[in-house]
Amino acid sequence: FEGTRKEGHAVQMAFYAQHQLEALNLKNTVLDELQDHATDMTETEVRIVLGCFLFGGEEVDKKVRVLSGGEKSRVALAKTLVERANFLLLDEPTNHLDIQSIEVLIDALRNYSASFVLVSHDRNFITRTANKIWWIEGHQIKEYPGTFDEYQHWMQKREAATAVTTKKVEQKPKVQKVRNNADDNRKRNEKRKLDQKIEKLEAKITAKKEEIGTLEAELSDPKIAGDHEQITRLSNQHLDLDSELSILEEKMESYIEQLIDLEG
Helix, strand or coil: CCCCCCCCCCCCEEEECHHHHHHCCCCCEHHHHHHHHCCCCCHHHHHHHHHHCCCCHHHHHCEHHHCCHHHHHHHHHHHHHCCCCCEEEEECCCCCCCHHHHHHHHHHHHCCCCEEEEECCCHHHHHHHCCCEEEEECCEEEEECCCHHHHHHHHHHHHHHHHHHHHHHHCCCCCCCCCCCHHHHHHHHHHHHHHHHHHHHHHHHHHHHHHHHHHHHHHCCHHHCCCHHHHHHHHHHHHHHHHHHHHHHHHHHHHHHHHHHHHC
């Protein structure tokens, strides 16, 4: 509830939230409800929009009061989209919608030429509409410049690498009497070399994570919000660093597996 919001030049914002169903005029027909809201559109244009939201023929003459919850949601969404806005804020827009209506909304958003921000618990919906993911971590909003599937894959790899590193730290070497033979000496030498490799690799991983953290802070800086060239450049760097980190974490996992085999 604190902070500031600075709108970009010529931004025209429209907001959809669940409570907007309550703002519908129950006495209106579906057609009247949209026409009252889209005064610069012809009746034909309004009917085309309603057709996209599954209101065709005589259905546009239904009174809003007799509509189901899902139908009211479709009317409210249609009203949001005819506002001629170039920036949409959508709060749980798939609530109360049936599968067919969700498909209609997905198509509408994928064909939408401007920008939108959505909040949703519907993973399929996010996967098929979003091309940038924001999440909260450490009391900060962080950004992943890709689809939800790519974000999930990246998070899984990051969590797996963290678990492997934790396992390595927590694991206690088995105390055994070392037999004085060539095989034991070989294992001891290999273990020492692996420990050295792991120590160096841990330092590289830490440094790489710090680079990523610095870059994420730059990406979240409001000063560059309108600089698309800068955002693209930083986003590409972010993807490169993520790729480099993944390679380092995979190598760490390999080293730790080798170490566990030697100690087994």
